[in-house]
Amino acid sequence: VKPQPSELHLLTGSYALDAVDEPELEAFERHLTQCGSCVTEVRGLRETAARLAFGVAVPPPPALHEQVMAATYRTRQLPPLTSRPMRPERHGSAKRRGSVVRPPGRDNRGRRIKILLPVAAVSLAAVVALAVLQVRTHDQLNTAQANQNAVAAVLSAPDARAGSGAATDGGTVTVVISHGRDEAVVTAAGMPALPGSEVYQLWLMGPAGTRSAGLLPAEHGGRTNPVLAAGIRAGDRLGITVEPAGGTTQPTTSPLIEMPMPA
Amino acid sequence: MGRMKVQRTLRARLSEDVAGEDGDDLVRLLSQVARGDHQAFEAVYAELAGPVYGMICRVLRDPAQSEEVAQEVLLEIWRTASRYDTEKGSPAAWALTIAHRRAIDRVRSETACTRREHNAATDPGNREPDDHDVVADIVAASIDQQRVRRCLDGLSVLQREAVTLAYYGGYSYPEVSALLGVALGTVKTRIRDGLIRLRDCMEVTS
Numbered sequence: 433v434k435p436q437p438s439e440l441h442l443l444t445g446s447y448a449l450d451a452v453d454e455p456e457l458e459a460f461e462r463h464l465t466q467c468g469s470c471v472t473e474v475r476g477l478r479e480t481a482a483r484l485a486f487g488v489a490v491p492p493p494p495a496l497h498e499q500v501m502a503a504t505y506r507t508r509q510l511p512p513l514t515s516r517p518m519r520p521e522r523h524g525s526a527k528r529r530g531s532v533v534r535p536p537g538r539d540n541r542g543r544r545i546k547i548l549l550p551v552a553a554v555s556l557a558a559v560v561a562l563a564v565l566q567v568r569t570h571d572q573l574n575t576a577q578a579n580q581n582a583v584a585a586v587l588s589a590p591d592a593r594a595g596s597g598a599a600t601d602g603g604t605v606t607v608v609i610s611h612g613r614d615e616a617v618v619t620a621a622g623m624p625a626l627p628g629s630e631v632y633q634l635w636l637m638g639p640a641g642t643r644s645a646g647l648l649p650a651e652h653g654g655r656t657n658p659v660l661a662a663g664i665r666a667g668d669r670l671g672i673t674v675e676p677a678g679g680t681t682q683p684t685t686s687p688l689i690e691m692p693m694p695a
Numbered sequence: 696m697g698r699m700k701v702q703r704t705l706r707a708r709l710s711e712d713v714a715g716e717d718g719d720d721l722v723r724l725l726s727q728v729a730r731g732d733h734q735a736f737e738a739v740y741a742e743l744a745g746p747v748y749g750m751i752c753r754v755l756r757d758p759a760q761s762e763e764v765a766q767e768v769l770l771e772i773w774r775t776a777s778r779y780d781t782e783k784g785s786p787a788a789w790a791l792t793i794a795h796r797r798a799i800d801r802v803r804s805e806t807a808c809t810r811r812e813h814n815a816a817t818d819p820g821n822r823e824p825d826d827h828d829v830v831a832d833i834v835a836a837s838i839d840q841q842r843v844r845r846c847l848d849g850l851s852v853l854q855r856e857a858v859t860l861a862y863y864g865g866y867s868y869p870e871v872s873a874l875l876g877v878a879l880g881t882v883k884t885r886i887r888d889g890l891i892r893l894r895d896c897m898e899v900t901s
Contacts, residue, residue, distance in 0.1 A: 442880075445887030446868040450792075450799045451861040453869070475784045477887075480894040481795065482746070482788040484862050487843025490749035496762050497740065500769045504736060507770055512729065512777040 444470055448477035495596050498606040498621075502594035505587045506608070583658045586610045586617045595694030599623060599672060607670055609693050614664045616693065620648055621655040626674065633675040634661060635683055637690065638668035647679050648672065668693060721786035722779075729777035736773055743787065744769060747794045754798040754865040764801055768794040795862070802865040846896035854889030857882050 440463045446452050447460055464470050586592060589610035596606040603623035609616040618634055626632065632648035645661035661670070671687040721742060727735035747768055752761040772790050779789055847855050853875070860871045872882040 439880075442883045442887055445858075445890040446861065446883055448890060449858070449861040449886065450795050451866065451868040451871065451886065453867045475788075476894055477890045478784055478788045478792055480890050480897060481862060482785070482791040483839070483843060483893070483897050484858075485746040485750035485791045485794070486787070486839040488749040488753050488863070489745035489839060490752060492744045492748035492765060493758075493762060496744065496748065496766055496769075499766050500740065500744075500773075501733070501737070503766070503770050504733060504773045507774055509729065509731060509773065510775050510777055 441467065441470055444473045445477055448474050448481050494604055495598075498596040498604055499594055502596075502606055502608050506589075506592045506594075582615065582660050582662075583617050586613060586615045586660065589613055593694035595691070597689050597691035599689040601688055603688075605670070605672065605689055605691065607691070607694060609664065611664075611693075614662065616661045616664055616670070617658045618645070618648070618661055618670065619656050619658050620672070621651070623648070623651065623656075625650075629677050630674050631677055631679060632672050632688075633679045633683070634659060635671040635673065635687070636661060636664060636668045637671045637687075638665055640665040640668070642671075642682060644679060644681065645670070664693065722781060725776050725779050725786050728773060729779070736776075739772065739786075740769060743772070743790050746787070746791060750791065750863075751794060751798045753863045754795070755801060760801065764797050765794070768797050771797075799865050842897060846893050849896055850889050850892055851885075853877070853881075854885045854892065857885040858889040858893070861886055 440460055443452055443456070443460050447457075452460055464474065587608055589612060591612045592608050592610050594606065594608045596604055598604055599620075601624050603620055605618065605620045607616050607618050620632070623632060634645035634648060636643045636645050643663070646659050648659060649656050669690050669692050671683070671690045673683040673685045673687050675684060721739065724735045724739050724742075728739055744765070748761065748765045751765050751768070752758065755761045755764065768790070771793055775793075779786060783789055784792075847859070850858070856875060857868075857871050860866050860874060861868060864871075866874065868882050868886060869879060871886070872879045875882065877885075
């Protein structure tokens, strides 16, 4: 039984709430291409639905922020659509239908692009370079510049994975690891400030023993610059302890955090 | 920087609608995000992560799954910012449509219960969010909440149940019809009438 157009029009509300399933969904979306008033009504009702979401807003867990921000550094963005003005010979394609009122929600799952093109690597390098500018002394600047390429390489690695964890005395630690490179980039945010006689030291802890992965620099703007941890072995976990300035060869205090590497 | 943004956002929210001043702001921010601007994305995140996460939690219930889906959605906003088109509606409506569809997809997919192991291993546990942001979020949220509640109260019982089951419950309208024991055509109409009344109550401009 084919619904009449007037009946289809009644679906604007259900459609705006994503409460229409196939095959009716397709019929309604086809109807939308020919019904300007339906498009207008759906648009208005979608705004209303958005208000329903603002009505139940909840502060998301901080880990979500860390994960999303880390992921943006290794996710290439879609280019804008240019086909309409630039290529008049192509029109009426199937793609256009979805662009009426339907944002790209359903169709793109699993299509996350894993290969970062040089453009992304360049912009990443720019971000790291900006972080470098915040470093004060010349020595630190040299060190940071030496690490810059390695850090960018991990962040833009096709197998990069991110994870984060909470330290017991406060603060969040974010790790982006490339298992293929056996390297990880570590940053921390909101860790309590230490007296000058102490530092936060990173450790790789696993079947291969406990090895230092470097010292965490002081935070700038609520976040540390990225630290590169190299030589990661299977089963390693990341730990952070408070150690005397300059660091030690083995941990002398219990870890504030000990987290598995992101899988 | 983020803090200033939150305060400004809060003021805007106190005096204006989500789709008003903030909407214009988000349009500008999204075009910057489309050019790879991470700072602009931070501002978009500050604005939208709360409603995205809150709504997904309402639909999915499970916090770990909700966090996972919210992460996908927010990254999708980053990835597809260049495809946002003001003709399709406000940035908030665009983003929350993506979010609601993802949540619905999860509800209706068979794999709803699989969860990645490392999420459980790095569970946030006792993590404390930044105080200031939380206060701003809670104040802003309660203003939106009051308005939404007041407008929902203005609907008939059947309209309210049909709209909330469909949106917050993630049920399709035939499922809503079965849950409420009323005819399909009635549910369709009640959802539409209810939403139109909500739209007028919230003075949504589109």
